[in-house]
Structure formats: C-alpha cells, structure tokens
Amino acid sequence: MSKIIDDSENGLREEATLTRYVNTTPHAINILAKPIRSGEGDVTIPSSNVSIRVKSESEVECLTVVDSLLVEIRKRKFTSVTYLENGVEMPMPKQHEGVLYIVSRITAEALPNRSDLLMVDGTVRDDDGRIIGCTGFAQL
Numbered sequence: 622m623s624k625i626i627d628d629s630e631n632g633l634r635e636e637a638t639l640t641r642y643v644n645t646t647p648h649a650i651n652i653l654a655k656p657i658r659s660g661e662g663d664v665t666i667p668s669s670n671v672s673i674r675v676k677s678e679s680e681v682e683c684l685t686v687v688d689s690l691l692v693e694i695r696k697r698k699f700t701s702v703t704y705l706e707n708g709v710e711m712p713m714p715k716q717h718e719g720v721l722y723i724v725s726r727i728t729a730e731a732l733p734n735r736s737d738l739l740m741v742d743g744t745v746r747d748d749d750g751r752i753i754g755c756t757g758f759a760q761l
Contacts, residue, residue, distance in 0.1 A: 639719045640719050640720075640721060641719060641720050641721070642666050642721050642723060642739075643669050643671050643720065643721070643722045643723065644666045644667060644668050644669050644723045645668075645669060645671050645672055645673045645722055645723060645724050645725075645728070646668060646723060646724070646725060647668055647672075648668055649665050649666065649667045649668055650665065650666045650723060650741060650754070650755065651663055651664075651665050651753060651754030651755070652664045652665070652666070652754060652755060652756075652757075653745050653753075653754040653755065653756055654756050654757060663754065666723065670706060670707045671704070671705065671706050671722070672704075672705040672706075673702060673703070673704055673705075673713075673722070673724055673725075673728050674702070674703040674705065675699055675701075675702050675703075675725075675727050675728050675731045676699070676700045676701045676702075676703070677697050677698060677699050677700055677727075677731075678697070678698060678700055679695035679696060679697045679698075680695060680696050680698070681693045681694070681695055682694050682695060682696045699730075699731040702728070702731055702732060713732075716735060716736065716737045717737075720737060721737050721738075721739050722737055722738050722739065723739050723740070723741070723758070724738050724739070724740060725740070726740050729760070729761045730761065733761055736760070738760065738761075739758040739759070739760060740758065740759050740760070740761075741755040741758060741759075742755060742756070742757045742758055742759035743755050743756030743757050
C-alpha cells in the first residue's frame with residue numbers, strides 16, 4: 622500500500638490508497654527517497670512474476686562513413702509487445718486504477734498512450750558506478 626500526501630492549508634495529512642506497484646523488470650528496485658517520518662528507511666520493490674517484452678525491427682535509413690568503414694544508420698520501430706505472467710503469454714491488461722507497472726524505458730516508449738507505466742528516475746550509483754537505487758519514478 623502506498624500513501625498520498627495532502628499538504629493543503631489544513632495541514633499535512635496522509636490518505637491511504639491501494640496502489641499496487643508491479644515491478645516488471647528482472648531486478649529488485651531500491652527506492653532511496655526522503656522518508657516521511659524519521660526512522661523509516663528505503664523501500665525495495667521486488668521483481669514480480671510479470672514481464673513485458675518489446676519486439677522491434679530496424680530498417681536502414683542511410684549510410685555513413687566512419688574512418689574507413691561504411692556504417693548503416695537504422696531506424697527502429699516497435700512491432701509488438703508481449704505480456705507474460707508466470708511465463709505464460711497473455712494479452713496486455715487494460716489500465717486499472719490503483720495498479721502501476723514499473724517498466725523499462727523501451728516498454729514505456731512502445732506504449733506511449735498508457736498512463737500506468739513508470740520508469741525508474743534519479744538513479745543512484747555506488748563508488749564503482751553500479752546502480753544501487755533510484756530517487757523516484759518518471760512517466761513519458
């Protein structure tokens with residue numbers, strides 16, 4: 622369950638919502654954001670049993686020369702989106718209030734009319750450059 626914060630003239634109050642976050646990426650997502658109350662820590666959203674795969678193909682638009690090589694410049698276009706739940710292919714579910722899917726950027730770009738898709742935003746890296754979390758989400 623998530624909470625929506627209403628910081629109106631009536632003062633700070635929380636309203637409970639029943640938002641469900643479905644992490645369709647293959648790895649857990651660590652949210653490293655500012656806690657509402659002291660003593661509360663980061664949140665991890667585990668990977669779910671749902672996967673959304675995007676298929677694309679490319680067409681050669683033109684050619685360019687790089688040093689002594691003739692290199693194709695291609696235009697990619699999305700051909701289909703596959704929704705898998707527990708490894709079983711199903712139709713992409715319709716949008717439902719209270720359900721948000723955390724997806725890859727390519728998935729969000731392939732489905733630009735969906736308002737229920739979130740991407741990680743504000744990535745945080747460790748000293749070795751590995752992503753260890755994010756500070757929020759973004760939508761297209």
